[in-house]
Amino acid sequence: MNAIEITGLYKQFPGKRMTKVDALKGLDLTIAAGEVFGFLGPNGAGKSTTIKLVMGLLRPTSGRAQIMGMDSNQAESRRHVGYLPENPAFYDYLSAEEYISFVGSQFKMEAALLAQRSEDVLKRLDLWDARKRPMRGYSKGMVQRVGLAQALVHDPDVYILDEPMSGLDPIGRALVKDIIFDLKARGKCVFFSTHITDDVEKVCDRVGVINKGELLVVENVETILQRGVQGYSVFVMNPDGAKEELFIEKAHLQAFIQQSVVNQQSIEKIEPRRKDMEAFFLEIVAQ
Amino acid sequence: MTTIIRITLKGIFRDRVFQGIMVTACAFLLIPVIASLSMRQVTELSLTLSLSLISFILLLLAVFLGGTSLWKDIERRYTFSVLGLPLSRQSYMIGRFGGTALFVLLAAAVLGVAAFAVVSYSSAIYPTDRPIVWSTMAICILFDALKYILLIAVAFLFSTVSTSFFLPVFGTIATFLAGGVTQQVFEFVNSPASKALSPLVKKLATILYYLLPNFGAFDLKVNAIYSLPLPFEGLLLTAAYFVVYVGLLLSAAATIFSRREMR
């Protein structure tokens, strides 16, 4: 069974003066269980709209979305999902600990397990010291961490995260990447949106690029990175001890290596030179 | 749903609403003083003032808690996080309503105890001709609370169709005022005095009479103040009316709310 299945998803918003805004124009996308999927797109592309439709917060104009085979308009479809909204806000009169236990009880978690898991996630997200304070006094990044904690606490199989890194410091970003790696290792499905191509490159299995409500590409990260290799940077040491960096095209590498032996140059290091994810993204969006 | 009720109650308490009530309830201390101005009915006057004060506080609670509960959640984007949980819109809304209604009941109980203290104090100092019937007073306060719970349901219905708090708050106040006079208007329209009115107006008044909530039936103040016997059958009918009307309002609100988009 696929974790998320989106078919012909179409969403129109009422715009100014009777006009309509097409936020999403017939999106088809399937995310397999155990897959980490990065959803890339510029501002206003339709990422959050897609996610809200999948979460049943918006109603599709046409088409449909399913989670674990259940239609998004059913509350039960969210039973196996940990959801982090974009710029999340939580009942600010509650403390992080109270909110986490509220979420746990909504997922019908057993009290002892909930206490254990709550402690785990709060510690992991570095909220342990602040756990008893009302969230009213939390910083932006702390609220984002609460958002991640409440998505993780019930250990679901599917994670839908809308810009999980936003508002976090570099340590926090690294932590989130770590967490996603962990989830991947444990066979969980993670579907997250982002603008930051670097994140995608590091953690995703697949990536989709969306712009102006249309899904432009869905591709394996591996393939993109492979396809992007244009040549190599070769660091050589000449017989006289001088060091040199040369750019060698992909097709000429073999010949160059042979030649270097002849020239008595020693090769210190060969690095593939490729168009990275950012270039890939910019290229696609620019089309 | 029970967790939503719990969270709602917690929110109301943490927003210091209860402390606000307690400050307002300080007015109870003035009641014996004002009531002693009466010539022939000190106890009756202190009952009048106590019951009116309770009504007034409950009205404020119903309008502001009821009218802003959903609006605040949407405005502050709490709905995204809460409705992302495996929780149906209906149970979320009913839970919010239940928590607010429970708080109003709680407030009514606490204020009722304060009123009890004030009235027994007044009647101890200036004994009455007529014995006070405490059970009537309790039932009067209970029905008052029911009336305001019904009003909360009205506020919720308004909240589900509106994106601002103006409609819920002012719509609720308007409904409250209109619901208090529908009986009078209806009786007038059906009396010979209204011959001059056009049939269209009469029809409209009649439609509104059946459509709007009828708050007149919940007002038992006169029974409590003057120890008049309670109309038992009428109370049963009123209670049934309460259940059915609140049920109608909530199912309409739930239907609308479950179709509503969280943008």
Place this chain on the structure above:
Amino acid sequence: MIRTVSTGIVSLLLYGILILPFTTYLKNKPFVEKLGYVPSVAALKSVAADHKELVAATLVLKVLMYFGGLVEKADNQVAVPPDYMSMSRLLHGAVKLDPYNMDAYYFAQGFLTWDVKQFKMANDLLDYGMKYRTWDWYLPFFAGFNSAYFLHDYKKAADYYKLAGELSGADLHKSLAGRYLQESGQTDLAITYLSTMAKIERNPALKKTYLIRLNAFKEVRRIEIARDRYRENHGKMPATVEEVVQGGLLTPVPRDPYGGTFYLEADGKVATTSKFAFSGVKGNSSIKSGEPNERH
């Protein structure tokens, strides 16, 4: 910081300068203005929502405080004629809102009779109240007194007193129905009524008005007894109160607490120039011109 403090001080100063003329202005505003014109009862009823009893009580208290203030002024001999019609209007409005409000009936009875002489209006109001306050003996007691003393409708009075007797279970009212219901018993009737009223009254201002009137009637009763004794002794009616006093039958000399002078009418009935009211003293001249001075 210094700026805000100085602004605060200036504001306080201004407030101090303003507050005295402001309160004086409010104090001297005439009553009707103070009260505002009470809107129609129907309008009040709609706005009052579920606070009809409260609004009714507020109207009654307003009247009460206004009247209490005037009584105090009267004590200092500043005769201000009360605006009885506004008061009556307010009380009638009050019982429309809350037909059970005893204060309204009680107070209306207090001034509608002696002061305004609207006996019919008073009894209509009491009849309206009796429909609601079915347990209350005061209403028929008042109505009985009005019927007998002012309207001279003894049959009706007897009915009211009978009802009052049944409701109160006290023999007094039953005996009232029989004993005093004749022309000659009027002063006793008034004394009984006024003592009852004075006894149950808790408002000091009103209690005072009852006690003053009760004193006046006790003086009248004293003169009546002396007058009758004089007639027994001399075989004829005295022409003036002074005659009775000189006959040694009336010590101390009767004193009208309203500041008037007692005199005897042609038929021997005791009357006073004050008409049993403080403001009545001013009307002295008209009474001297021979106009019959009624006690009611």
